[in-house]
Amino acid sequence: MSERGHSETVVRASSRKESDKQRLAELEKRVRELETTLHVANAKLDIALEMGKLSAWERDLETDKMTGTATFMTTLGLPSGAEPTFEELERIFHPADMERVRQAIAYAERTNTRINIEHRIIKPDGRITRILVQGGHVYEDGKPVRHFGIVQDITEREKIKEDIQHAQRRQEFLLELNDQLRSLDDPDAIMETTAQSLGWLLKVDCAGYGEVDESRGVILVEREWSKGVISNEGRAYRLYDFLPTMMAELKQGRPIFVEDIRNDPRASNPAVQTAYSTINARSALAVPLLKDQKLTAILYMHSAEPRAWTADDLTLAEDVAERTWTAVEKARAEMDLRETDAKLRLIAESLPALVWILNPQTELLYTNQRWVTYSGLSSEEALGHSWMRAIHPDDMARMQEELVPVVTLHTAYTTEARYRSHEGHYRWHLIQGAPIHSSTGEFKGWVGTSVDIHDLKQTEKALRKSEERLRLALQAAKMGDWSWDSVTNLVSHSDHAAEIVGVAPGTRITPEQIRDRIHPADLPRMREAKEKARETGQPYSVQYRMRRFNDGAEIWIATQAQTTLNEDGTLVTSGIIQDITDRRHSEERQQLLIRELHHRVKNTLATVQAIVGSTARTASSIDEFYQGFVGRIVSLARTHNLLTEDLWQKAALEDLIQTELGPYEDGARNRILVEGPHVELPSEAAVPIGMAIHELTTNAAKHGALSTFGGQVEVRWHVEPGAERPILHFAWTEHGGPKVSTPTRQGFGSRLLQRVLATQLQAEVSMNFPEEGLRFTMTMPIPGTPPIFNPDRSEN
Numbered sequence: 001m002s003e004r005g006h007s008e009t010v011v012r013a014s015s016r017k018e019s020d021k022q023r024l025a026e027l028e029k030r031v032r033e034l035e036t037t038l039h040v041a042n043a044k045l046d047i048a049l050e051m052g053k054l055s056a057w058e059r060d061l062e063t064d065k066m067t068g069t070a071t072f073m074t075t076l077g078l079p080s081g082a083e084p085t086f087e088e089l090e091r092i093f094h095p096a097d098m099e100r101v102r103q104a105i106a107y108a109e110r111t112n113t114r115i116n117i118e119h120r121i122i123k124p125d126g127r128i129t130r131i132l133v134q135g136g137h138v139y140e141d142g143k144p145v146r147h148f149g150i151v152q153d154i155t156e157r158e159k160i161k162e163d164i165q166h167a168q169r170r171q172e173f174l175l176e177l178n179d180q181l182r183s184l185d186d187p188d189a190i191m192e193t194t195a196q197s198l199g200w201l202l203k204v205d206c207a208g209y210g211e212v213d214e215s216r217g218v219i220l221v222e223r224e225w226s227k228g229v230i231s232n233e234g235r236a237y238r239l240y241d242f243l244p245t246m247m248a249e250l251k252q253g254r255p256i257f258v259e260d261i262r263n264d265p266r267a268s269n270p271a272v273q274t275a276y277s278t279i280n281a282r283s284a285l286a287v288p289l290l291k292d293q294k295l296t297a298i299l300y301m302h303s304a305e306p307r308a309w310t311a312d313d314l315t316l317a318e319d320v321a322e323r324t325w326t327a328v329e330k331a332r333a334e335m336d337l338r339e340t341d342a343k344l345r346l347i348a349e350s351l352p353a354l355v356w357i358l359n360p361q362t363e364l365l366y367t368n369q370r371w372v373t374y375s376g377l378s379s380e381e382a383l384g385h386s387w388m389r390a391i392h393p394d395d396m397a398r399m400q401e402e403l404v405p406v407v408t409l410h411t412a413y414t415t416e417a418r419y420r421s422h423e424g425h426y427r428w429h430l431i432q433g434a435p436i437h438s439s440t441g442e443f444k445g446w447v448g449t450s451v452d453i454h455d456l457k458q459t460e461k462a463l464r465k466s467e468e469r470l471r472l473a474l475q476a477a478k479m480g481d482w483s484w485d486s487v488t489n490l491v492s493h494s495d496h497a498a499e500i501v502g503v504a505p506g507t508r509i510t511p512e513q514i515r516d517r518i519h520p521a522d523l524p525r526m527r528e529a530k531e532k533a534r535e536t537g538q539p540y541s542v543q544y545r546m547r548r549f550n551d552g553a554e555i556w557i558a559t560q561a562q563t564t565l566n567e568d569g570t571l572v573t574s575g576i577i578q579d580i581t582d583r584r585h586s587e588e589r590q591q592l593l594i595r596e597l598h599h600r601v602k603n604t605l606a607t608v609q610a611i612v613g614s615t616a617r618t619a620s621s622i623d624e625f626y627q628g629f630v631g632r633i634v635s636l637a638r639t640h641n642l643l644t645e646d647l648w649q650k651a652a653l654e655d656l657i658q659t660e661l662g663p664y665e666d667g668a669r670n671r672i673l674v675e676g677p678h679v680e681l682p683s684e685a686a687v688p689i690g691m692a693i694h695e696l697t698t699n700a701a702k703h704g705a706l707s708t709f710g711g712q713v714e715v716r717w718h719v720e721p722g723a724e725r726p727i728l729h730f731a732w733t734e735h736g737g738p739k740v741s742t743p744t745r746q747g748f749g750s751r752l753l754q755r756v757l758a759t760q761l762q763a764e765v766s767m768n769f770p771e772e773g774l775r776f777t778m779t780m781p782i783p784g785t786p787p788i789f790n791p792d793r794s795e796n
């Protein structure tokens with residue numbers, strides 16, 4: 001080789017060497033850049049894994065070793081730095097998921113697709129964790145040599161999902177239960193549905209809802225669900241048999257948990273174990289329901305196996321218990337309402353009166369069939385304002401004026417008016433209506449009755465004519481009338497009768513005083529006449545001589561009388577006397593007159609008897625209704641009379657009391673004690689208070705202190721200054737009568753005393769029933785302008 005050729009060779013070699021160095025430097029630079037990129041990528045991956053709570057892993061299929069990031073082993077519950085084989089790793093897989101995991105990996109290798117599977121692992125501390133595993137494969141020569149991927153702990157996510165699903169199932173359960181309960185109107189069916197639905201949902205062996213009888217310490221169960229079977233025989237469980245402290249805890253509103261009765265320290269007593277064994281229960285949950293601080297009901301469930309009750313179980317049971325109680329009480333209230341409505345309609349249809357309900361616009365909303373029949377209208381036409389068109393025009397004109405304050409102030413109303421029948425005849429009716437208010441105080445209209453009193457009006461008219469004829473006859477015949485009361489044993493005379501026997505008008509004398517002045521020769525004849533009258537029940541008539549009380553002059557008396565028995569069992573003898581001294585010389589004429597008078601008096605007394613019977617027949621077929629209805633109307637009329645004396649402005653409280661109690665006072669004046677200052681009541685207070693006093697008096701006369709000899713009634717009141725108006729304190733006390741016990745039902749009188757006084761007068765009313773006698777108290781502000789009263793003035 002020439003020198004030149006050699007030199008060119010050296011130059012070329014040197015050039016290649018320089019070029020190789022340059023390429024090596026570029027490669028090294030590229031490697032450093034790749035390493036930097038890889039480092040950044042790994043850092044990003046670490047951040048991404050950490051943010052996603054992920055762990056990376058690899059499996060070398062040749063060595064079967066598992067490696068991963070720092071959090072990988074922690075996620076699996078293994079020590080940090082451990083390199084378990086896959087076979088060792090499988091030992092922490094949940095046995096139920098093992099085969100599924102193997103099949104998923106084999107399928108991914110066979111199809112060269114990603115591994116994607118969720119499964120459970122059991123950590124060394126026993127906790128079960130749910131993980132999501134995703135990964136891929138590395139192949140060499142068509143054969144997988146490495147698995148890689150990530151793992152994520154999804155336990156919390158799954159728990160949240162389960163919680164959401166559980167909440168949805170619970171909400172769906174409650175909605176479905178609400179729909180079921182809403183469609184039921186039988187309390188027992190409601191309890192049955194609740195027990196069955198809750199038993200299925202919570203997968204218990206037995207469930208039931210029972211009501212507590214605290215006095216007996218038992219829970220009464222009408223329906224009990226047990227493994228799909230409903231028992232409707234009714235059961236009674238003794239609560240003290242199950243846990244010593246059960247009743248105390250339930251009464252405080254605390255639920256009872258029993259997870260395993262055999263290991264529960266509260267159930268060491270063999271009797272308790274026996275009680276649970278009897279009902280085949282190892283675990284139990286009882287939820288108390290308190291109303292007004294009183295244990296009312298219990299929702300319970302139990303299982304034959306131990307069970308840990310969750311907070312969700314308790315919350316659901318408490319919710320269901322409350323819903324069940326509400327539904328049961330609603331169903332019972334509706335049943336009571338239906339029964340009450342049916343009873344009221346039965347009463348309304350059976351009463352011999354027109355029964356009606358008006359709305360605030362005075363339109364008929366309801367009427368019994370009697371009005372439909374009487375008016376001749378259809379059921380639809382009989383409503384509305386049909387009653388106004390049926391009333392006599394003269395009466396309607398008067399009523400339109402009377403109804404203005406009634407409609408404006410929503411007050412009660414009583415009047416008499418004539419209704420036209422479908423035959424065109426008018427008949428008198430006694431109309432009485434009372435306002436209706438809702439539980440919130442809203443005015444809803446009036447309820448009332450219209451009682452046919454046409455025959456009574458006709459009878460009263462005839463009686464007035466008869467009494468007038470009798471008065472004229474007595475005046476023309478110079479006669480007088482008298483009466484004897486068996487309670488006081490005193491004889492009262494009319495003014496003319498008093499003049500005949502020679503006593504001052506208004507003087508009352510005893511029968512013994514009269515007997516002492518009768519001629520001895522005439523006494524046997526008088527005794528014989530009275531004895532015969534007592535035996536036959538007929539009036540007696542006799543003539544006798546007597547000495548006048550004032551001047552001792554002897555006169556001839558002709559008398560006729562009859563003894564009747566009052567409703568309270570007392571005897572009353574009433575009759576007439578005539579001075580026949582100047583007419584003894586015309587005996588025949590006098591005897592004729594006496595026979596005529598005898599005939600007239602018998603007819604009059606017979607008419608009175610007929611009035612009583614006719615009134616009872618026409619007013620009501622129910623004696624108690626008749627007495628109460630008419631008695632209250634009379635009481636109201638008395639109160640109205642007192643008010644009209646002062647132009648309907650006010651009435652004295654003592655007058656209201658004396659009006660009612662005066663007839664029950666005896667001669668010694670020790671049955672009735674009335675004590676209190678003079679108080680004048682405005683009309684809006686006088687009417688309800690007068691009715692209340694009437695109710696108290698009637699009750700005392702029928703059942704209380706005034707119904708027996710020796711009973712006493714004390715009425716005391718006083719007035720104290722109030723912030724705006726004077727305060728009346730009123731007390732009614734009875735003693736000396738029959739023993740008193742608390743009534744089992746509330747009658748009209750009690751409702752009047754406790755509701756009307758409270759509603760209309762804002763009165764605080766109290767009724768107590770000690771054995772010695774009824775005690776009624778009332779405290780109320782006196783309406784209107786503060787009245788003038790004198791505390792020093794009292795009446796006994």
